[in-house]
Amino acid sequence: MLDAALQNQLKTYLENVREPIELVPSSDDSAKSREMAELLSEIAALSDKVSVAAEEANERSPSFAIRRTGTDIAVRFAGLPMGHEFTSLVLALLHVGGHKPKTPEDVLDQVRALDGDYHFETYFSLSCQNCPDVVQALNLMSVVNPRIRHTAIDGGSFKQEVEDRKVMAVPSVYLNGEPFGQGRMELEQILAKLDTGSEAKAAEKLSAKEPYEVLIVGGGPAGAAAGVYAARKGIRTGIVAERFGGQVLDTMGIENFTSIKYTEGPKLGAELEEHVRHNEVDLMNLQRAEELIPAAEEGGYHELRLKNGASLKARAIILSTGARWRQLGVPGEEEYRNKGVAYCPHCDGPLFKGKPVAVIGGGNSGVEAAIDLAGIVKEVTLIEYDGSLRADEVLQRKLRSLKNVRIITSAMTTEVNGNGEKVTGLTYKDRDSGESHELTLDGIFVQIGLVPNTEWLQGTVALTQHGEIEVDAKGGTSVPGVYAGGDATTTPFKQIVIAMGEGSKAALGAFDYLMRLAPPEEQREAA
Template sequence: MLDANLRQQLQAYMANIREPIELVMSLDEGAKSAELKGLLEEIASLSDKVDLLVGDDARKPSFLIRRKGTDIAVRFAGIPMGHEFTSLVLALLQVGGHPSKAAQELIEQVRNLDGDFEFETYFSLSCQNCPDVVQALNLMAVLNPRIKHTAIDGALFQDEVSARKVMAVPTIFLNGETFGQGRMELEQIVARIDTAAEARTAARIAAKEPFDVLVVGGGPAGAASAIYAARKGIRTGIAAERFGGQVLDTMAIENFISVPHTEGPKLAAQLEQHVKDYDVDVMNLQRAETLIPARTEGGLHEVKLASGASLKARTVILSTGARWRQMNVPGEDEYRNKGVTYCPHCDGPLFKGKRVAVIGGGNSGVEAAIDLAGIVAHVTLIEYDSQLRADAVLQRKLASLPNVKVITSALTTEVRGDGEKLTSLTYKDRNHDTVHEIALEGIFVQIGLVPNTEWLKDAIALSNRGEIEVDHRGETSQRGIFAAGDCTTVPYKQIVIAMGEGSKAALSAFDYLIRLPAEQDTLAA
């Protein structure tokens, strides 16, 4: 299964295995079992510290990676290629004794967790958010013998997916009960189990001295702001609900100048590492709830966090980004992750052979319909306008697909279901005011973005669309408070533009600080 280059890379990685490991495969007579057996035989041939054994787990095909003579193990049900190949490599290394790069404090927190935790994660090979969850839970299973984890390819175990009503990935079960859905990092998972962790973190944050520049948000704009501020040698902090922001949910990135192709999670990891290369106090998993501007020029602004802690700073850069826009129709919230989803790359494989709809006729919507047409039985694309707004090349491709129907001048009015999963949607024909119902099993919403600024409405000026109003320097209506990225009125929501605006905001914040009266100047030496 592995080409020569990948085989050579894997062999080099496996040289880092310190403790002997066993690959225990459970197979049936199917083609996928034969494929998995071939992969495991190839892996075992690359290191004399790897033995291949036969087991009999109920899930077939599956395999256990176990440290020889111990209970330290993780299990994959399926063939972890695609986005999950990195998860496979890390599992081999970590079960084999190679140390993790996670923060030592977090590692000790996992080791000290008290209780028996059996996790199961349903993933798809095309999901760019799934590997973070799989890798985090695998590491926890390696660090703590009372934690077990099985990663399950939902496309191969459709009966389980149906029985457990899994309609979005990643979906995590803990001890048989739903634990969470969507991207989760190691810190988030541990924090949900270790209930005292949030209070400890809040206490540490509350004790921090004021910053010269506090960046709120960890996407491209926030990362650029933090780097440019730190390079000026001033005290810089960054508080982010999730570092990387919406970039984490982006599949292919092909317009980032000088980088022909990358993927969102990879770029997000590079952004975070670049920030950490500087003297920046990174506070991840921190959601801002209130902004209190300084009462006087040069005074301290305050940002209150959901954890109860507060941060103070002489300048603030708001880079809170945006999120997927919802349809805001009856039934949408009720059937979210029960058929209503926002990520065709992640969740598309779960709808193999089913009928789905895509809402939105821009580039994102048409690209989603094209991708889904190769997986599902039929796609209905619904567009509010009288014509599609996607690029002509995408529209031509869409028109060539036999299992796609396009409906324009249509307003989605309701999502319907049976209480457990969605069964149809209704829309109004805007030309004739008639209402129609379409029977389907999935809806992929692709209608643009809404800024994450609701918490700022009483603190600074916002546009009628909720965007932060900024001037040519990135400054808001409040002196000393700046903003950058998709949450602002700056047009064209692009990664490269957000980075430029973040850099500009940091330079503007520094310029503001150095022009304060001498008695107010607290810049770091």
């Protein structure tokens, strides 16, 4: 089940287990149960603090609990947590086994203080890179607070259950049998939904922070690079990020990052965060910026207001807010979002196994999505607005070699069709003939490019008609002391390596700006 390298790695991790734990299986006569039994035996053989207990009845088989011996502290996996969820399995073993988590103690205290009985169920897919964050957060909560229970469920192993609950996007979380949330969520976000007073406390704490020399808005590759470069200049630096890592976290294979032949988005995102924290940058994650108030005079403090009501100040601001997936903007898209309309083929593709789907978009991302999905679904129809595909030729050749892929060009999607509960197809217009056609589908994956996250900056800094921040050669914007870098700007070619370079340049530009200002004491004397 586990190769030698994984066994050696896991054995090293299990040396951190402090309390004895038992693996409690619930099996049937399926091949999956036999695989689970093999996995549990291999894990138990790696540590004298881990044992396999007797079978236990459970509503889901195969499944297994990880329980601290003699206590009610436990988490449960339904199906085999391999792929991206193997890390969740490792952390569950450690935390149930008494290893101290890295989560700040004040956050853990919030979890302990939750009053009520909470039974969470999370549906994940083994190829979903966003699912582990949710699974790990809820697992940790169930370890910290005995009134919280959590079961992580592999949707691919419990297809009927997924059908019955109409789960069409992962991660999907249920609380006490009712839908709780979909998509990537951090522990703090889950807490905010359960503890309504936590947001006000967080805002008060943030507003009490001293002003920064440089404050970066956005935590993707550009923001991370800006943070490292600014902090290395010895100036007080902060990063406000709605989701540290940004679009990188939704990217699977990265093969064009110079000097690294292959990596994956979640791994790169974790390494970016580690590098940023190593340089003692004040990272404020899960915080959304809502308003920028420029300084009244050059050299003064700019003010950044956050959605939770907090206010931060800095002498220089770097905007690296990145971009998000562009939507079709047609009837039915929003209604059936996460009900068949999806934007992440890696996350949600396995939920459409054996079913017909469409991919909208003939650029690199669209063609790559179609190639990936072709190995899972019954049939892929790729729909492109232009008269020909725009993806790299090597990708087009691969796509055309697949027998279950159909390509339709010069086609404009006009409507997403559904039955009130889920997608049933789409309507498109042939741009050459003007005729409308309908396709019967179970899923629609939208891959038509990116939109800069700059709506909140309207009227503050100069933007193009497409919403991109206009920048000069040093990353400067139309507002003195405000710089920008990455996918949100007019810099062409939206690539990770380019975003990092532009973020670094913006930080150097901001530092140059600060060095040319009169020293703070001289400013006070002049006033």
